[in-house]
Amino acid sequence: MNTVFQFNAVSKRYKDLVALDEFSLTGERGKVIALLGENGAGKTTAIKILLGLLEANSGDASVLGMKSRTEGDRIRKLVGYVPDNPTLYEWMTVAEIGWFVSGFMPQFNYLNQYEELIRRFQLSERKKIKELSRGMKAKVALSLAMAHNPSLLVLDEPTSGLDPMVRREFLESMVDVAAEGRTVLLSSHQILEVERVADSVAIIKQGKLELFESLESLKQRVSELTITLKNGRPDLPHIPGWVISQKKQGLTWQVIVRDFDFNMLEQVRNIADVSHAEMGVPSLEDIFLGYMHGDAGLPTGPPSVSQSEQPVADTIEGDTQL
């Protein structure tokens, strides 16, 4: 079985607010899958539904073949989970909380592994949780989540507000988990970190899955064009390929485009009002912002070559100050 977790057309509403809208996503064994999206896009809701901590209004989710809706307890014993704001019993010591949690865990060596992780993270066993810094608390939460060698590790913005040293340790742990062929589901705003560790990226926009693709394919297929216009032309001429977003700064446009090649670049350079056109590799941040600003829709297989069917994103007026 290669599927570790799955969302199947999951929708969730909070009164009038649609938090998730027909959200589907499949996570395969041994992959690091990153959820990207603005605050309130539905990332945490998705994670909570997956772990059975929230109930979906429709659709279903599962982890390792267990249904999130009915088997949440079992799922949470097999999965490692670091919530965005972990709550730990403040009056316990680092050692006590490990012992306490181990009581709920069916895995026999939970406590040993926990103690090993605590040593690796250089946490003092005798310190009370309330005496720990934010970074140290996060490391306790991560140790608790990893001590049973979970086949799925779920991290909800694990490194937000942490210092670079702790963030690095989190990254190394994720890399370790992936190297052992286990799966990581990570929600994060740290795009540079995601770029380092993720195999695939899922972009959620207003509760909908905007994109799910391997990082490798994204980087290969998405290009950034810088086009300078002349003759005072205010609008961007037609660009071949699949335009994801376009942004204007003075006479220069930044266009994020899919499936663009050098022949197309020549075509653009030959347009009468184009004085200059360059093609580059966008960073994941540029791609992410492109998808967030644009309205490119979900790629369903290779995009059509016929020009009439190409979705063209809404124009965004960029900051015109230079």
Add this chain to the structure above:
Amino acid sequence: MIFKIDPSNGLAIYEQIVRQVTFAVAGSSLIPGDLVPSVRELSRELAVNPNTVARAYRELQVQQILEPVRGTGLEVTTAAPKRCRQDRIKLIRERLRSVLSEAQQSQLSETEIRELVEGELKKQSSKRKSR
């Protein structure tokens, strides 16, 4: 050798690893018979996805710069130094080409470009001496 990864520099991370190994072999900081770190070690050290490191190593094996040694890992091949020196020139030429075309498109004259290159070269070599 020390690897350094910059996820935002426009090159795919696996490509950065491939280049760094290539340049290290070309510059003799890695010599035939040297073992490279395991996928696990390197991915941890760089905090990058192990599949990315594995991909870079596969690419280096296809290029016959690395080869597996039974039981120990991947080592630099005897053919690697020659190959890497050629690759190094090719890779740097490509970078130079794109910089030069940008310079030309920005309406710099040939003399100005030459002066820039010469000036930067001088700066670099004096930096190197002072180290």
